[in-house]
Amino acid sequence: MHQDTIIALATAQGIGAISVIRLSGKQAIKAVNQVFHGKDLEKQPTHTLHFGTIRDGNEIIDEVVVSLFVEPKSFTGENVVEISCHGSPYIVKRVLQLFINQGVRLAKAGEFTQRAFLNGKFDLAQAEAVADLIAADSEAAHRAAMYQMRGGFSQKIKELREKLIHFASLIELELDFGEEDVEFADREDLRVLVKEILAVIQALIQSFSLGNVIKNGVPTVIAGKPNAGKSTLLNALLNEERAIVSEIAGTTRDVIEDEIVIEGMVFRFIDTAGLRETEDKIEKIGVQRSYEKIKSASLLLYVFDLTEIKTPQDYEQELADAQYFGIPYIMVGNKVEYASDMVWSTLSSYPEVELISAKNKEGLENLKQHILKIVQGENFSTGDTFITNARHYESLLQTKNALDNVLAGLNRGVTGDFLAMDIRQALYHLGEITGQITTDDLLANIFSKFCIGK
Incomplete structure (x- = not known):
């Protein structure tokens, strides 16, 4: 364990009803006891609360509760x-200074959680989930962080690693008896195990798409031709006048972004410039940015003006424009209050089209449910366990490459020393995830992203 005692403000800075100052280290209780007037803290049991005062000499700084x-x-x-x-920022500053004068050190970013990891309270993946839990701004992100923090993901990784360690030890044993040409590790059993592990790892790798959007929000682009009602739809979904609305085509010249939570999942809605050929230099830049946003999005809401649908071919062209981008999309027919009988007849063959009036806020609930269905459907869903951390994703890719090499080696009939080399690589990268394999640089990079006091 670390020898020095650290201190930091554990709650947000600024004026509030209560601030919590946290100390950790061998001398933490002794340090507080020197300035606390109440019970003798060094004689009290763990997990107890004590009321008293913090004093600088004879001066009372504050009445406090000590945990x-x-x-x-x-x-x-x-x-x-x-x-x-x-x-009070003044009180917090005075209290912190009291302990600094005793030799207590200000904590670095994430140092409390880093000490918890180093002292074996949880593994590295669980430690990273602490930061995700603090940053969670939706039910889905909270649920994912809690699952990881409570060890669900770590347990799956440890099970895979333990199975592989068994075969690695047998192959290493073979190397000790290299001159006797013996096989302790059955090659066919190893092949079955590697394929089993690869199937799990591949599912986890594929789950990163869902995990990433749950953690960071689903980028959802609202696109379509000028004057189709894209900005009006954004305003209706946000329930505020976020984008300028005008009957003049080409009003939106740049992308506008904002967030909304739908049944516990964050969506980043992006309103874009109308898709059309234009000679206006500014609008042209906006159209180009629209294409870039659509290509990087997870979902496209393609808005079209129902009053512009004169023939079935008109709708087919709108549909082709939406399909052009090759990402999941929802066709959204706007201005339903003005739709003609011909439009109703044409769209009766396309029940997946969402018909709305963005201006009158009609049909929005059905649209939201359709959005959720797309995101939670086969395009994204991968099971209960999924990856939200780019570092874990990279380690899994490296593990997969190493195990692919093991399979290739088995197919070529390579000797045990080459198999052992690739298995060691797979074990190394799996160990990176949970912290069984670490470096000082890796830990510094991870915990530096935490807030001070956590």
């Missing part, structure tokens, strides 16, 4: 003290 967590029964595995004081 005690005696090692190893704490978040970090060390002695931890949390001081709940009034949320």
Whole structure:
């Protein structure tokens, strides 16, 4: 364990009803006891609360409640003290200074969680989930972070690694008896195991698409021809006048983005310039940006003006324009209040079209349900366990490459030393995920992204 004691503000900075200051380290309880007037904290049991005052000499700084967590029964595995004081920036500053004067050090970003990892309270994947949990801004993101923090993903990785370690040890044993030409690891059993592990890893790799959009929001582009009602639809979904609406075609010259939560999932809606040929230099740039946004999106809401549908061929052209981008899409027919009988007859053959009036906010609930169905459907869904972390994704790709090499080696009948080399690589990359394999640079990079005080 680390020898020094660290301190940081654990709640958000600024004025509030309460601020919580956290200390962790061997001397944490002793340090607080020196400035706390109340019970003798060094004689109190773990997981207890104590009311008293924090004093600088004879001066009372504040009345506080102190929470005690005696090692190893704490978040970090060390002695931890949390001081709940009034949320005055002045009081917080004075209290922090009291402990700094005692030699307590200000914590680095993520240092409390890093100590918890180093002291074996949880593995690296679970530690990273702590940051994801803090940043979660939707039900889906919260659920994913909680599953990972409670070890669901880590357990799956550990099970795969343990199965592979068994065969690795047998092959390593063969190398010790290299001159006797013996095989302790059945090659066919190894082939079956590697294929089994590869199937799980491939599913996890594919799940990154869903995990990424759950964590960062689903990029959803609203596109279509000028004056189809794209900006009006964005305003209706957001329930505010976010985009300028005008009868003049080409009003939107640049992309406009905002977020909305639909049944616990964040969507980043992006309103784009109308798709058309234009000689206007500014509008032309906006159209180009629209194409770029659509190509990088997860979902396209293609809005078309129902009053412009004169023949079935008109709709077929709109449909072809939406399909051109090659991403999941929903056809959204706007201005339903003005739709002609011919339009109703034409679209009766296309029940998947969402008919709305963005201006009157009609049909929006059906559209939202259709959006959820697309995102949670076969295009994205991969099961209960999915990857939300780019570092885990990269390690899984490296693991897959190593295991592919094992299979190729088995097919070529290579010797055990070559198989062992590739298996070691697979074990190394799996170990990177949970922290069984780490470097100082890796840990510094991960925990530097945490907030101070966590």
